[in-house]
Amino acid sequence: MKIIQSLASQIEIGDITLSSFANVIDLYSKANIIIIVDENTHDYCLEFLMTNFSALANAEIILLPEGEENKVMEVCFQVWETFTEFNFSRKDLIINLGGGIVTDMGGFIASIFKRGMNFIHIPTSLLGMVDASIGGKNGVDLAGFKNQLGVFNNPSHIFIDVSFLHTLPEREFYNGYAEMLKHGLIADAKLWKDLIVVKSDVELMDEKLIYRTIKVKLDIVKADPKEQNVRMKLNFGHTIGHALESHFLSSTPIAHGHAVALGICAEAYLSLKKKKITQEEYKEIEAVIVRNFPMIQLTDEEIKDVLEIMKNDKKNNGSAINFVLLDKIGEAVININLKQKEIGEALFHLNVLGSALN
Numbered sequence: 001m002k003i004i005q006s007l008a009s010q011i012e013i014g015d016i017t018l019s020s021f022a023n024v025i026d027l028y029s030k031a032n033i034i035i036i037v038d039e040n041t042h043d044y045c046l047e048f049l050m051t052n053f054s055a056l057a058n059a060e061i062i063l064l065p066e067g068e069e070n071k072v073m074e075v076c077f078q079v080w081e082t083f084t085e086f087n088f089s090r091k092d093l094i095i096n097l098g099g100g101i102v103t104d105m106g107g108f109i110a111s112i113f114k115r116g117m118n119f120i121h122i123p124t125s126l127l128g129m130v131d132a133s134i135g136g137k138n139g140v141d142l143a144g145f146k147n148q149l150g151v152f153n154n155p156s157h158i159f160i161d162v163s164f165l166h167t168l169p170e171r172e173f174y175n176g177y178a179e180m181l182k183h184g185l186i187a188d189a190k191l192w193k194d195l196i197v198v199k200s201d202v203e204l205m206d207e208k209l210i211y212r213t214i215k216v217k218l219d220i221v222k223a224d225p226k227e228q229n230v231r232m233k234l235n236f237g238h239t240i241g242h243a244l245e246s247h248f249l250s251s252t253p254i255a256h257g258h259a260v261a262l263g264i265c266a267e268a269y270l271s272l273k274k275k276k277i278t279q280e281e282y283k284e285i286e287a288v289i290v291r292n293f294p295m296i297q298l299t300d301e302e303i304k305d306v307l308e309i310m311k312n313d314k315k316n317n318g319s320a321i322n323f324v325l326l327d328k329i330g331e332a333v334i335n336i337n338l339k340q341k342e343i344g345e346a347l348f349h350l351n352v353l354g355s356a357l358n
């Protein structure tokens, strides 16, 4: 069992039945315990928890509808109304059992109700384990824009048990893989090298790789918990990635990790165009993304829409669109303002890569 104390959270990586989870829930024997799940974690992960921890026998189960289109306030309102009906209080405990959507929303629901309930995360997707559950960002989307409403607030505990990943669909591993690659690219060239030789989802279940990826995020977030400066590095791939994810949300949604992978490729291309990374570095990044993620084709109209969405990005400074670029593999640089024309070229480059494959 690896135990890390960071950012007001105790993070335990290893078999949850050997972790302090049982002791933590014992502290709530006189309170209500609420487990938030989505449809899949209800079916695939809940039983394991209930069978192994008898103290959860009377827990209330809150089922969230699955999918990014449901990461919205309307769903939170329904949950808060249920909490009010059940008369839940700040002394109760919320356990968020699920991927990044459950931990983002469950953390938000817990943080707002009666000015803040106790909560813990048990991430069940790879993306949740290496990224979404770590760092204290909780929130929901608004009017098609990602994570527009939210709070910084850390759970008291995060339990990361890779055995939950046995039921995760293969494509979901690649969504987590995208964020792992990003962590290597922005801060740890050795991690990047070790990640790009991974050949299967089974290899991604490696606790050591997961730990090294989490460590990158924790080190950055510890230095800048509220994203005033260096934490922005974690947004590499996300300016374009989030805009693509928002663009497709109302028609044919693409997964967060897939959007981030495309964003990584486009923003690495911009890093090359700005003469920050070498041609060889860019080609290596491009090859990894093209090998592992489906490419897309955007019409001129769609490119315009994606650019429009980017103007509303939280990370912008006034009217300029603000980017994180790579200085080299393993090092990122923040606050690079780019012109729409340059960004449009990077999006067009994604099209070129897509058509080269057909």
Ligand SMILES: NC(=O)c1ccc[n+]([C@@H]2O[C@H](COP(=O)([O-])OP(=O)(O)OC[C@H]3O[C@@H](n4cnc5c(N)ncnc54)[C@H](O)[C@@H]3O)[C@@H](O)[C@H]2O)c1
Pocket: 038, 039, 040, 041, 044, 045, 066, 067, 068, 071, 098, 099, 100, 101, 102, 104, 124, 125, 126, 127, 128, 131, 132, 133, 134, 135, 136, 137, 138, 146, 147, 164, 165, 166, 167, 168, 169, 172, 175, 176, 256, 257
């Ligand atoms: N807070 C942060 O710092 C942060 C960082 C990165 C991403 N995010 C957010 O995370 C979200 C994406 O997270 P995600 O990719 O985990 O999405 P997700 O929560 O939708 O999970 C992906 C899919 O896998 C299913 N699933 C999860 N665990 C499973 C398991 N063990 N077995 C079977 N199915 C399982 C889910 O039901 C869902 O269908 C996005 O909304 C993104 O904005 C937040």
